[in-house]
Amino acid sequence: MLRHPSDPPAGPSASRLGRARSEPQANEGTSMDVYEALYTTRAMRRVKPDPIPVAVQQKILDAAIRAPSGGNTQMWRFMLVDDPAQKARLGPIYRACLSTLWDTIYKPRAEAAAKTPDAPESREFVKMQRSATWLADHFESYPLFLFAFSQFDTTGSSIFPAVWSAMLAARAEGIGSALTSVMMFRMAEVLEVLGVPKDQGWNFNGCVSFGVPTGKWGVAPRVPVHQVSYRNAWGKPVGFEIPAPLWPPKR
Numbered sequence: 255m256l257r258h259p260s261d262p263p264a265g266p267s268a269s270r271l272g273r274a275r276s277e278p279q280a281n282e283g284t285s286m287d288v289y290e291a292l293y294t295t296r297a298m299r300r301v302k303p304d305p306i307p308v309a310v311q312q313k314i315l316d317a318a319i320r321a322p323s324g325g326n327t328q329m330w331r332f333m334l335v336d337d338p339a340q341k342a343r344l345g346p347i348y349r350a351c352l353s354t355l356w357d358t359i360y361k362p363r364a365e366a367a368a369k370t371p372d373a374p375e376s377r378e379f380v381k382m383q384r385s386a387t388w389l390a391d392h393f394e395s396y397p398l399f400l401f402a403f404s405q406f407d408t409t410g411s412s413i414f415p416a417v418w419s420a421m422l423a424a425r426a427e428g429i430g431s432a433l434t435s436v437m438m439f440r441m442a443e444v445l446e447v448l449g450v451p452k453d454q455g456w457n458f459n460g461c462v463s464f465g466v467p468t469g470k471w472g473v474a475p476r477v478p479v480h481q482v483s484y485r486n487a488w489g490k491p492v493g494f495e496i497p498a499p500l501w502p503p504k505r
Protein backbone atom coordinates (compact mmCIF):
# COMPACT_ATOMS: atom_id res chain seq x y z
CA MET A 255 0.00 0.00 0.00
CA LEU A 256 1.17 3.49 -0.77
CA ARG A 257 2.00 5.45 2.35
CA HIS A 258 1.17 9.09 2.65
CA PRO A 259 3.62 11.39 4.39
CA SER A 260 0.80 12.61 6.60
CA ASP A 261 -0.17 9.16 7.80
CA PRO A 262 0.86 8.58 11.40
CA PRO A 263 3.20 5.62 11.94
CA ALA A 264 0.34 3.47 13.15
CA GLY A 265 -1.81 4.80 10.33
CA PRO A 266 -4.44 2.96 8.44
CA SER A 267 -3.33 -0.36 7.05
CA ALA A 268 -4.70 -1.81 3.85
CA SER A 269 -6.92 -4.19 5.76
CA ARG A 270 -8.25 -1.48 8.04
CA LEU A 271 -8.97 0.85 5.15
CA GLY A 272 -10.31 -1.81 2.86
CA ARG A 273 -12.48 -4.86 3.18
CA ALA A 274 -12.09 -5.47 6.92
CA ARG A 275 -14.13 -2.51 8.08
CA SER A 276 -17.21 -3.01 5.98
CA GLU A 277 -17.35 -5.36 3.06
CA PRO A 278 -18.31 -3.20 0.06
CA GLN A 279 -20.72 -4.67 -2.38
CA ALA A 280 -19.19 -5.82 -5.62
CA ASN A 281 -19.68 -3.34 -8.39
CA GLU A 282 -22.21 -5.03 -10.56
CA GLY A 283 -21.58 -2.58 -13.34
CA THR A 284 -24.05 -0.67 -15.34
CA SER A 285 -25.40 -0.95 -18.82
CA MET A 286 -24.71 2.72 -19.46
CA ASP A 287 -22.57 3.40 -22.47
CA VAL A 288 -19.40 5.20 -21.44
CA TYR A 289 -20.10 7.91 -24.03
CA GLU A 290 -23.55 8.50 -22.63
CA ALA A 291 -21.94 9.17 -19.24
CA LEU A 292 -19.31 11.42 -20.82
CA TYR A 293 -21.80 13.45 -22.82
CA THR A 294 -24.54 13.79 -20.23
CA THR A 295 -22.63 14.36 -17.00
CA ARG A 296 -23.52 17.99 -16.45
CA ALA A 297 -23.94 20.34 -13.55
CA MET A 298 -27.16 18.87 -12.12
CA ARG A 299 -27.80 21.26 -9.26
CA ARG A 300 -31.55 20.88 -8.84
CA VAL A 301 -31.86 17.66 -6.90
CA LYS A 302 -34.13 15.95 -4.39
CA PRO A 303 -33.14 15.67 -0.73
CA ASP A 304 -33.44 11.85 -0.82
CA PRO A 305 -30.39 10.15 0.69
CA ILE A 306 -27.79 8.51 -1.54
CA PRO A 307 -27.52 4.79 -0.70
CA VAL A 308 -24.23 3.79 0.91
CA ALA A 309 -23.65 1.20 -1.84
CA VAL A 310 -23.76 4.06 -4.37
CA GLN A 311 -21.45 6.17 -2.22
CA GLN A 312 -19.01 3.24 -2.23
CA LYS A 313 -19.12 3.02 -6.02
CA ILE A 314 -18.54 6.75 -6.37
CA LEU A 315 -15.49 6.79 -4.10
CA ASP A 316 -14.05 3.52 -5.34
CA ALA A 317 -14.26 4.80 -8.93
CA ALA A 318 -12.69 8.11 -7.86
CA ILE A 319 -9.59 6.56 -6.34
CA ARG A 320 -8.87 4.61 -9.58
CA ALA A 321 -8.07 7.92 -11.26
CA PRO A 322 -4.52 8.92 -12.16
CA SER A 323 -2.40 11.29 -10.11
CA GLY A 324 1.06 12.65 -10.90
CA GLY A 325 3.61 9.91 -10.18
CA ASN A 326 0.71 7.89 -8.76
CA THR A 327 1.39 9.69 -5.51
CA GLN A 328 -2.30 9.72 -4.54
CA MET A 329 -1.71 12.68 -2.26
CA TRP A 330 -5.42 13.07 -1.88
CA ARG A 331 -8.16 12.75 0.65
CA PHE A 332 -11.89 12.57 0.05
CA MET A 333 -14.51 13.50 2.60
CA LEU A 334 -18.20 12.71 2.36
CA VAL A 335 -20.37 15.21 4.18
CA ASP A 336 -23.97 14.32 5.02
CA ASP A 337 -24.22 15.46 8.63
CA PRO A 338 -26.94 18.16 8.89
CA ALA A 339 -24.87 19.99 11.52
CA GLN A 340 -21.88 20.19 9.20
CA LYS A 341 -24.06 21.25 6.26
CA ALA A 342 -25.57 23.96 8.47
CA ARG A 343 -22.07 25.31 9.13
CA LEU A 344 -21.00 25.13 5.49
CA GLY A 345 -24.16 26.56 3.89
CA PRO A 346 -23.59 30.17 5.02
CA ILE A 347 -19.93 29.95 3.97
CA TYR A 348 -20.99 28.69 0.54
CA ARG A 349 -23.53 31.49 0.09
CA ALA A 350 -21.06 34.17 1.16
CA CYS A 351 -18.51 32.81 -1.31
CA LEU A 352 -21.02 32.76 -4.16
CA SER A 353 -21.92 36.39 -3.44
CA THR A 354 -18.22 37.25 -3.62
CA LEU A 355 -18.01 35.44 -6.97
CA TRP A 356 -20.89 37.44 -8.48
CA ASP A 357 -19.42 40.68 -7.12
CA THR A 358 -15.88 40.06 -8.38
CA ILE A 359 -14.84 37.54 -11.03
CA TYR A 360 -18.27 37.23 -12.66
CA LYS A 361 -19.26 40.88 -12.33
CA PRO A 362 -18.39 41.81 -15.95
CA ARG A 363 -20.39 38.83 -17.24
CA ALA A 364 -23.37 39.74 -15.07
CA GLU A 365 -23.24 43.37 -16.26
CA ALA A 366 -22.97 42.30 -19.89
CA ALA A 367 -25.91 39.94 -19.43
CA ALA A 368 -27.99 42.77 -17.94
CA LYS A 369 -27.15 45.03 -20.91
CA THR A 370 -27.88 42.49 -23.64
CA PRO A 371 -30.29 40.00 -22.09
CA ASP A 372 -31.24 38.45 -25.41
CA ALA A 373 -27.70 37.57 -26.49
CA PRO A 374 -27.11 33.80 -26.40
CA GLU A 375 -24.17 34.13 -23.99
CA SER A 376 -26.29 36.32 -21.70
CA ARG A 377 -29.03 33.71 -21.64
CA GLU A 378 -26.47 31.01 -20.86
CA PHE A 379 -24.96 33.09 -18.08
CA VAL A 380 -28.32 33.88 -16.49
CA LYS A 381 -29.28 30.19 -16.68
CA MET A 382 -26.05 29.21 -14.98
CA GLN A 383 -26.40 31.95 -12.39
CA ARG A 384 -29.94 30.87 -11.48
CA SER A 385 -28.86 27.25 -11.22
CA ALA A 386 -25.79 28.13 -9.13
CA THR A 387 -27.96 30.29 -6.86
CA TRP A 388 -30.35 27.37 -6.43
CA LEU A 389 -27.46 25.26 -5.17
CA ALA A 390 -26.45 27.95 -2.70
CA ASP A 391 -30.02 28.51 -1.50
CA HIS A 392 -30.61 24.77 -1.00
CA PHE A 393 -27.16 23.82 0.23
CA GLU A 394 -28.43 22.31 3.48
CA SER A 395 -30.97 20.11 1.71
CA TYR A 396 -28.48 18.30 -0.51
CA PRO A 397 -28.14 14.72 0.70
CA LEU A 398 -24.42 14.42 0.09
CA PHE A 399 -21.27 16.37 -0.67
CA LEU A 400 -17.83 15.15 -1.57
CA PHE A 401 -14.95 17.37 -0.50
CA ALA A 402 -11.65 16.79 -2.27
CA PHE A 403 -8.28 17.69 -0.83
CA SER A 404 -4.79 17.41 -2.19
CA GLN A 405 -1.51 17.72 -0.38
CA PHE A 406 1.19 20.14 -1.51
CA ASP A 407 -0.57 20.62 -4.87
CA THR A 408 -2.07 24.06 -5.14
CA THR A 409 -3.05 23.50 -8.78
CA GLY A 410 -5.29 20.57 -7.96
CA SER A 411 -4.30 19.02 -11.28
CA SER A 412 -3.80 15.63 -9.66
CA ILE A 413 -7.20 15.50 -8.05
CA PHE A 414 -9.60 16.67 -10.74
CA PRO A 415 -9.40 13.39 -12.67
CA ALA A 416 -10.59 11.64 -9.49
CA VAL A 417 -13.32 14.20 -8.91
CA TRP A 418 -14.57 13.81 -12.49
CA SER A 419 -14.50 10.01 -12.14
CA ALA A 420 -16.66 10.37 -9.04
CA MET A 421 -19.12 12.46 -11.03
CA LEU A 422 -19.17 9.97 -13.91
CA ALA A 423 -19.74 7.07 -11.51
CA ALA A 424 -22.59 9.01 -9.93
CA ARG A 425 -24.05 9.62 -13.40
CA ALA A 426 -23.95 5.90 -14.11
CA GLU A 427 -25.98 5.40 -10.93
CA GLY A 428 -28.53 8.05 -11.90
CA ILE A 429 -27.17 10.54 -9.39
CA GLY A 430 -26.64 14.14 -10.45
CA SER A 431 -23.62 16.11 -9.34
CA ALA A 432 -22.15 19.59 -9.53
CA LEU A 433 -18.51 20.46 -9.07
CA THR A 434 -17.99 23.62 -7.08
CA SER A 435 -14.83 25.45 -6.15
CA VAL A 436 -16.23 28.74 -4.93
CA MET A 437 -15.53 27.91 -1.29
CA MET A 438 -11.87 28.59 -2.12
CA PHE A 439 -12.70 32.17 -1.20
CA ARG A 440 -12.96 31.02 2.40
CA MET A 441 -10.69 28.02 2.35
CA ALA A 442 -9.44 28.52 5.92
CA GLU A 443 -12.98 28.43 7.30
CA VAL A 444 -13.82 25.33 5.27
CA LEU A 445 -10.70 23.53 6.52
CA GLU A 446 -11.59 24.54 10.08
CA VAL A 447 -15.18 23.27 9.86
CA LEU A 448 -14.05 19.97 8.38
CA GLY A 449 -11.23 19.48 10.88
CA VAL A 450 -8.49 19.36 8.26
CA PRO A 451 -5.00 19.45 9.83
CA LYS A 452 -3.43 22.87 9.36
CA ASP A 453 0.23 21.84 9.27
CA GLN A 454 0.31 19.09 6.66
CA GLY A 455 -0.07 21.00 3.41
CA TRP A 456 -3.65 19.98 2.68
CA ASN A 457 -5.58 22.19 0.28
CA PHE A 458 -9.26 22.17 -0.41
CA ASN A 459 -9.71 21.73 -4.16
CA GLY A 460 -13.39 21.32 -4.69
CA CYS A 461 -16.73 20.21 -3.38
CA VAL A 462 -19.16 18.09 -5.38
CA SER A 463 -22.85 18.09 -4.57
CA PHE A 464 -24.85 14.93 -5.22
CA GLY A 465 -28.53 14.14 -5.44
CA VAL A 466 -31.26 12.58 -7.54
CA PRO A 467 -31.96 15.16 -10.25
CA THR A 468 -35.38 16.73 -10.57
CA GLY A 469 -34.77 17.43 -14.26
CA LYS A 470 -33.73 15.43 -17.29
CA TRP A 471 -30.27 14.42 -18.42
CA GLY A 472 -29.09 16.05 -21.63
CA VAL A 473 -26.02 16.54 -23.73
CA ALA A 474 -23.86 19.44 -22.57
CA PRO A 475 -23.83 22.21 -25.20
CA ARG A 476 -20.29 23.40 -25.86
CA VAL A 477 -18.31 25.40 -28.39
CA PRO A 478 -17.58 22.74 -31.04
CA VAL A 479 -14.28 20.89 -31.34
CA HIS A 480 -13.03 22.63 -34.48
CA GLN A 481 -13.37 26.05 -32.85
CA VAL A 482 -11.20 25.15 -29.88
CA SER A 483 -8.72 22.64 -31.33
CA TYR A 484 -5.60 22.85 -33.50
CA ARG A 485 -3.24 20.39 -35.13
CA ASN A 486 0.55 20.51 -34.91
CA ALA A 487 0.83 24.24 -34.35
CA TRP A 488 -1.19 26.94 -32.64
CA GLY A 489 -3.94 28.28 -34.86
CA LYS A 490 -3.64 25.52 -37.49
CA PRO A 491 -6.96 23.82 -38.27
CA VAL A 492 -7.51 20.47 -36.59
CA GLY A 493 -8.54 19.10 -39.97
CA PHE A 494 -12.19 18.28 -39.40
CA GLU A 495 -15.39 19.91 -38.23
CA ILE A 496 -17.90 18.46 -35.81
CA PRO A 497 -20.95 20.67 -36.04
CA ALA A 498 -23.14 18.45 -33.85
CA PRO A 499 -22.36 16.11 -30.93
CA LEU A 500 -21.27 12.62 -32.03
CA TRP A 501 -23.38 11.10 -29.26
CA PRO A 502 -26.04 9.81 -29.44
CA PRO A 503 -24.89 8.12 -32.65
CA LYS A 504 -27.03 8.67 -35.71
CA ARG A 505 -28.89 5.51 -36.72
Ligand SMILES: Cc1cc2nc3c(=O)[nH]c(=O)nc-3n(C[C@H](O)[C@H](O)[C@H](O)COP(=O)(O)O)c2cc1C
Pocket residue numbers: 295296297298382385386387389432433434435436437474475
Ligand atom coordinates in the same frame (compact mmCIF):
# COMPACT_ATOMS: atom_id res chain seq x y z
C1 LIG B 1 -13.23 24.01 -11.73
C2 LIG B 1 -14.73 24.21 -11.67
C3 LIG B 1 -15.25 24.99 -10.66
C4 LIG B 1 -16.63 25.18 -10.57
N1 LIG B 1 -17.14 25.89 -9.52
C5 LIG B 1 -18.47 26.02 -9.40
C6 LIG B 1 -19.03 26.66 -8.25
O1 LIG B 1 -18.31 27.11 -7.37
N2 LIG B 1 -20.38 26.73 -8.14
C7 LIG B 1 -21.22 26.21 -9.09
O2 LIG B 1 -22.44 26.30 -8.94
N3 LIG B 1 -20.70 25.59 -10.19
C8 LIG B 1 -19.37 25.48 -10.36
N4 LIG B 1 -18.85 24.81 -11.45
C9 LIG B 1 -19.77 24.20 -12.42
C10 LIG B 1 -19.78 24.96 -13.76
O3 LIG B 1 -20.50 26.16 -13.61
C11 LIG B 1 -20.44 24.05 -14.80
O4 LIG B 1 -19.65 22.91 -14.94
C12 LIG B 1 -20.59 24.75 -16.13
O5 LIG B 1 -21.49 25.83 -16.01
C13 LIG B 1 -21.07 23.81 -17.22
O6 LIG B 1 -22.31 23.30 -16.83
P1 LIG B 1 -23.02 22.17 -17.73
O7 LIG B 1 -22.10 20.99 -17.78
O8 LIG B 1 -24.31 21.84 -17.03
O9 LIG B 1 -23.23 22.74 -19.09
C14 LIG B 1 -17.49 24.60 -11.55
C15 LIG B 1 -16.94 23.82 -12.57
C16 LIG B 1 -15.58 23.62 -12.62
C17 LIG B 1 -15.01 22.75 -13.72
